[in-house]
Amino acid sequence: MLDFCRRPVAVDLFAGAGGFSLGIEQAGFDVAVAVEVDPIHAATHAYNFPHTKVLCADARKLSGKAIKEAAIQASGEIDLVIGGPPCQGFSLMGKRCLEDERNDLVFEFCRLVVELQPRYFVMENVPGIAQKEHAIYLDLINSELEAAGYCITQPVKVLKTAEFGVPQNRKRLILLGSRAGERQLEYPKPLIPNPQSVFTTVRDAIADLPNLDDFPELLTSDEVLLERRQLKKMRSLASLYAQQLMEASPDLNNFAYRRLSCGNLLTGSLRTQHSTTSIERFQKTLPGELESVSRFRRLHWDKLSHTLRAGTGSGGGRYTSPRPIHPDYHRVISVREAARLHSFPDWFRFHTTKWHGFRQIGNSVPPLLARAVGRQVIASLGIIPPKPKEPIELGNTQLLRFNPWEAARYWSVSSQGIVKLES
Template sequence: MDLFAGAGGMSLGFEQAGFDVVAAVEYDPVHAATHAFNFPQCEVLCRDASRLSAADVLAAAKRGFKKLHPGVAWSGRLDALIGGPPCQGFSTGGKRERDDERNDLLLEFVRLIEELKPRTFCLENVAGLLETKFDEVREEAFERLRKAGYSLSGTDKVVNSLNFGVPQSRRRVIVLGALSDKAPRRPATVDGEVSVQEAFDGLPSPVQYKALLDSDEAELTSGDAERRTATKSAYARRLAGIDPLPGDKSRPRLWDPSLLTGSRRTIHTAETIQRFAETERGAVEPKSRLYRLPLDGPSRTLRAGTGSERGSHTSPRPIHPREDRVVTVREAARLHGYPDWFRFHTTNWHGHRQVGNSVPPPLARAAATALLSSLGYSPVALRATVRLGEVSLLTLSRSKAQPVVDALIEEMPATRTRKPIVPERDMIDSYEAAAG
């Protein structure tokens, strides 16, 4: 069961390792709808996790298990409870307020572990969680977990997604727990780094597609389709579905590789294009403060911006290393380790926020593999294909998504009134932040 699931980065990594993700909890209706599109057999519960009881969680898990395994009785026991409680209160990218109410969600995650007693758990959070100023809330969480019978690993050390095959420097805390006297091993790292150039290999320029001015998808030209197939990068070939991901045990998705998705264009003024052109790779453009990606190295951490409850600030999108524009959602997804079949909300504001808020699937997969070792499982790949959800799920505003995912109005994210502040003010889609 995935708590605070967002679009589903953690869900995907655990599915790739061999877990059945039977249910997911996400309180933002837009993100819940996106999760439902990518995981149509998963039971999505659009609720505030702090208001959920153990009975609520188990009921959702039972419904999800029935979808995945019709006619099979479920034991009622969770092998793993996973999640990344909203971390902005601990984040080095924010104010890191000691009394930020979002810090309480860490203890709500702990509460549900205490009540549900899953055999294992995975807690993901930002590196700031280990800072001295958060000693009190962090140690309360870890002590309660130990008293509940869990042996823990990862409580004292930050990991970087760079070491797990992700072309992005992203420092995170991954705490794993097992209901036994032996702590799970730490997630296994991989050798070598993936560059931005390797990540983008085979992706065509969105500038050549007029349809991407009004849509996030377009039919690939024959030339771009051939270049995609001829991709040299092993990393890109796997995300494009050309070569299999070694050891992948997720259910294959039915999708159309002839479509370029997640690539809605952003139009810049001539003055902005000139400023981008004058910015060297790996440097920051002085006016917008946007970072230009390198080619031969990894990206810096992709940021998520804020939701409506925090003023709807737009995600700072990196500048493309070769073209004088910000990256598309698909390019950001490549930097995060998402396969090309995985789709996000069709607006740039929601789409980039969903990527930036999520756990890179390769990092989640490494954590999942470590938990499988604690459980003593060696799952096999399930080859039954899954048809993705209706694309309309990716187009919904928060108000229109609310009835679709059965969200409770009183538990939906609040809206905070603010003056519009956008890092790159001449983006054609900057209105999306206010629209939600």
């Protein structure tokens, strides 16, 4: 029998800026609690999800009891636990390491699932966790959770984000678990059966966005108010995909709370100033090709973006991952353009610095992928969630401007080693 009366409750572990949280909310869940160790990312999550209790804490030092106490609206029952434990130790990109301390965080996810006893859980990770010497980790995870009374949906699958409407060539392993006595979860079927011929393109995602070089204020700020004519031009160029991210076209499958935001404010658009020699090299780089010096790849209007990566944190030397070159302009893409390629709506804001902004996107689960998985959980729960009628206010924009020490003070945590365990 279907339940029309409630929105189920979710908890997001290793929440980052909130890509997984957003997609799950769009599926119809209320995200009661989000756990994130990095104060900068926790502040960004708090800005975008003012209705969620954010715990800026190390998951290794957090108990399920503490999370349950924070989830006061859950009334003792948590329907879903989600999370993407940091994964660089498993990554196929760069050096893989069995001894990487981040590998152990997948077992902290398991521990908290066992302590919280949700009806369902979804864990996201890189495909490398299921390959070669790292496959032992996946076997151990399965054994630990099955021993705790959870049925793991088999075979474990790697999902392609392009098959769910994301204009990016990105693959993620998704682990689905159902508590004993619950209807077993199934993987979502692709919304786009053949992404090789029919998919959301780079053009669909960013062609309507204006040329940042036309706005001198974006040299010092990540936001600018667009004039009515500029906004009208954007909407005339926007694909259905872009219109839905702009909230200029209805999205019937979106059950998220509407955020009150300024519709003509372009955010996440701080300009990158390149040297003359870099610009000359970018000019010579053809769409889809790699620029040999910077190792930046130029996007192709009519294809998918390659995988957007986060780079490394301070523990790895604050390395910025190569950013794509715009298909037309001789510069790297902006944070907002990267957010469009990741399926974030335009109201969703990131830290005002490009370094943190790109890291937050690269570490996120694309919301459209998370939504597709979340809808499967909704179906297994037998719920048709109500669409929220009242919009909610976003948080204080100061949350997006903190430096690491200010963010640590805000959350009353230590600033030491803030980003060492990021994914």
